[in-house]
Amino acid sequence: MANVISLDSILGVGELKAPAEAPPAAASGCASSSCGSSDGPADMAPEVWEKVKNHPCYSEEAHHYFARMHVAVAPACNIQCNYCNRKYDCSNESRPGVVSEKLTPDQALRKIMAVAKEIPQLSVIGIAGPGDSLAAGGKNTFKTFEMLAKKAPDLKLCLSTNGLALPDHVDTIANYNIDHVTITINMVDPEVGQHIYPWIFHDHKRWTGLDAAKILHERQMLGLEMLTSRGILVKVNSVMIPGINDEHLMDVNKAVKSRGAFLHNIMPLISDPAHGTHFGLTGQRGPTAQELKVLQDQCEGGAKLMRHCRQCRADAVGLLGEDRGSEFTIDQIEAMGEVEYDQEAARTYREHVEGERAGRHAAKAAAQADVAETIGTDVQPILIAVATKGGERINEHFGHAKEFQIYEVGPKGAKFVGHRRVDQYCEGGSGDEDALGGVLSAINDCTAVFVAKIGGCPSQNLKDAGIEPVDRFAFEYIEESALTYFKDYAERLGQGAINAREGQDAVIRTGAFTALRA
Amino acid sequence: MAYKIKASDCTACGACEAECPNNAISFKKGAYAINADLCTECKGQFSSPQCASVCPADCCVPA
Ligand code: SF4
Ligand code: SF4
Ligand code: SF4
Numbered sequence: 001m002a003n004v005i006s007l008d009s010i011l012g013v014g015e016l017k018a019p020a021e022a023p024p025a026a027a028s029g030c031a032s033s034s035c036g037s038s039d040g041p042a043d044m045a046p047e048v049w050e051k052v053k054n055h056p057c058y059s060e061e062a063h064h065y066f067a068r069m070h071v072a073v074a075p076a077c078n079i080q081c082n083y084c085n086r087k088y089d090c091s092n093e094s095r096p097g098v099v100s101e102k103l104t105p106d107q108a109l110r111k112i113m114a115v116a117k118e119i120p121q122l123s124v125i126g127i128a129g130p131g132d133s134l135a136a137g138g139k140n141t142f143k144t145f146e147m148l149a150k151k152a153p154d155l156k157l158c159l160s161t162n163g164l165a166l167p168d169h170v171d172t173i174a175n176y177n178i179d180h181v182t183i184t185i186n187m188v189d190p191e192v193g194q195h196i197y198p199w200i201f202h203d204h205k206r207w208t209g210l211d212a213a214k215i216l217h218e219r220q221m222l223g224l225e226m227l228t229s230r231g232i233l234v235k236v237n238s239v240m241i242p243g244i245n246d247e248h249l250m251d252v253n254k255a256v257k258s259r260g261a262f263l264h265n266i267m268p269l270i271s272d273p274a275h276g277t278h279f280g281l282t283g284q285r286g287p288t289a290q291e292l293k294v295l296q297d298q299c300e301g302g303a304k305l306m307r308h309c310r311q312c313r314a315d316a317v318g319l320l321g322e323d324r325g326s327e328f329t330i331d332q333i334e335a336m337g338e339v340e341y342d343q344e345a346a347r348t349y350r351e352h353v354e355g356e357r358a359g360r361h362a363a364k365a366a367a368q369a370d371v372a373e374t375i376g377t378d379v380q381p382i383l384i385a386v387a388t389k390g391g392e393r394i395n396e397h398f399g400h401a402k403e404f405q406i407y408e409v410g411p412k413g414a415k416f417v418g419h420r421r422v423d424q425y426c427e428g429g430s431g432d433e434d435a436l437g438g439v440l441s442a443i444n445d446c447t448a449v450f451v452a453k454i455g456g457c458p459s460q461n462l463k464d465a466g467i468e469p470v471d472r473f474a475f476e477y478i479e480e481s482a483l484t485y486f487k488d489y490a491e492r493l494g495q496g497a498i499n500a501r502e503g504q505d506a507v508i509r510t511g512a513f514t515a516l517r518a
Numbered sequence: 519m520a521y522k523i524k525a526s527d528c529t530a531c532g533a534c535e536a537e538c539p540n541n542a543i544s545f546k547k548g549a550y551a552i553n554a555d556l557c558t559e560c561k562g563q564f565s566s567p568q569c570a571s572v573c574p575a576d577c578c579v580p581a
Contacts, residue, residue, distance in 0.1 A: 136532060204564045
């Protein structure tokens with residue numbers, strides 16, 4: 001048990017309380033979102049749930065509890081994307097630039113062992129670059145997985161690819177028990193594709209224009225079908241590029257769903273002239289937070305959407321939304337010497353989460369039923385920003401938050417709809433006014449912000465901007481608190497004490513997510 | 519008759535190394551370089567020099 005207590009302190013949730021007592025058996029079938037987009041076991045085949053439940057990228061719920069790690073062993077790539085400049089860190093496809101550390105498979109293995117020892121929440125090892133994991137024959141990628149499967153068979157393996165080389169490697173992927181693959185698919189029409197990909201290298205030739213986009217598209221669809229027919233879970237990532245593929249992504253959503261993709265993750269283009277990318281230099285803008293959300297909402301009902309992707313780097317380490325990569329540089333790992341893999345701590349942690357989970361599903365359903373009953377269905381849903389360090393709790397101070405999770409809460413329940421990165425407001429004790437402005441614009445479409453604690457000054461600024469700071473749910477569970485707040489909000493609205501906050505938009509922060517753990 | 523790598527533009531990604539049919543490219547002292555004795559410009563093997571076709575930085579050029 002000692003293990004579990006120290007894990008809690010890692011997560012910063014204090015003592016993990018026993019889940020609230022089970023509600024009276026949910027009487028009214030499922031009027032709630034727990035049957036729709038939240039990924040609980042209810043809406044999934046058991047064998048699929050078994051695969052995703054501890055994977056932070058595939059299960060929205062798991063991303064509160066489990067950590068992933070990317071190892072940057074694959075620097076080569078076989079296509080060129082207009083949102084990527086290989087010299088610099090690419091924020092869209094999680095690709096650190098040349099200046100970042102690249103690992104050999106041997107170094108990667110040692111790094112993984114070192115991290116597993118420090119972070120027992122680690123459940124997934126991914127290879128996402130910094131180039132394409134399957135370019136150059138996928139040599140380093142498969143070498144790393146081969147060694148890993150021997151040394152730490154309980155870690156899940158996953159990889160990301162642009163799909164061009166995918167059909168050639170599906171058998172190998174199946175042989176190594178890689179049960180999650182991410183394909184970045186930005187178009188299903190070469191007419192659109194030619195504006196995204198200037199060239200590809202395929203079959204010993206460089207192809208450009210329509211030809212390039214057509215080959216890439218065909219290979220992506222073929223690879224996707226081959227994977228899903230073998231029962232391998234496929235997540236599709238799409239970069240939303242306003243004016244180029246924004247509307248088209250609804251077609252992408254349908255096309256990938258019909259071929260069996262498990263999740264579709266629509267990410268905003270991150271574009272900045274300083275990145276030196278084609279889009280950065282031509283002034284192609286990224287979407288605003290509301291544009292992104294509207295598109296995601298329109299795709300709801302198609303392939304399941306993933307909204308918690310952090311577009312993390314190919315060398316990210318830790319829970320989603322944090323990156324502890326700098327604690328594990330090559331030098332530091334060399335200095336640690338040989339590290340043995342300890343399965344025990346990880347197992348204890350997974351069992352503990354399993355227990356917690358059962359109660360959570362019940363408690364959420366009860367809170368939802370209560371709201372549905374007391375306020376009816378005609379109040380418009382609202383957005384709430386939440387400062388959290390994980391564990392599905394409101395457990396971060398406003399000033400320390402490097403991101404806010406966004407929940408949409410309404411008569412149909414509370415659901416996670418996205419996250420917003422911000423610069424920490426409070427660094428080293430004093431508030432930074434510029435950062436506060438950034439936070440305000442990042443959550444400008446929210447009605448309230450839930451925090452564990454907040455200072456008087458930022459609190460006043462939030463109120464002036466029309467966003468209510470709320471600290472009365474400190475350390476409570478997010479969804480139940482959101483529902484309680486909504487109930488109260490609906491009552492105040494009904495009495496005319498407050499006005500609904502409509503028609504606001506928010507800004508998506510550009511630049512790679514490199515925030516480090518405090 | 520050989521190709522060379524402009525080291526100042528190279529991103530050290532290694533894509534060229536994997537494509538060269540003659541193993542003429544290797545990573546030495548922190549940079550990729552082409553061994554001119556082994557390079558055939560891919561003549562008789564492929565329609566274009568493989569290294570130049572795959573290089574994201576367009577830095578594989580005739581020596
Ligand atoms: S980049 Fe997206 S898919 Fe990959 S680990 Fe991060 S959140 Fe998950
Ligand atoms: S031109 Fe052909 S033979 Fe010469 S280095 Fe490049 S790939 Fe190798
Ligand atoms: S492909 Fe180009 S950028 Fe990559 S290592 Fe070879 S020369 Fe350098």
